[in-house]
Amino acid sequence: MVSSGRELRLEVDTDRCIGAGQCVLTAPQVFDQRDEDGLVALRTAQPPADLREDARTAVELCPAGAIRIGAPGPA
Ligand code: SF4
Secondary structure (H helix, E strand, O other), rough: OOOOOOOOOOEEEOOOOOOOOOOHHHOOOEEOOOOOOOOEEEOOOOOOOHHHHHHHHHHHHHOOOOOOEEEEEEO
16 A cells, blocks of 8 residues: 555634635635634544645635644554
């Protein structure tokens, strides 16, 4: 089995999120927006390898800096 890069662990900060939805547009399988207020919700904190690039792009594009890449979890 081929390992396809490092684990990625995402953290979101709903206090910073402004509900711009950029993350959901960029990586809809990773991010969602809460029905009640439109703020970010994670579909998965540890996206599989094929979604990690989109997740990283979403981190870069978030206008509020509300998404962070945390320390990798245990292997
Ligand atoms: S892109 Fe950033 S500000 Fe916009 S919904 Fe996602 S986390 Fe919130």
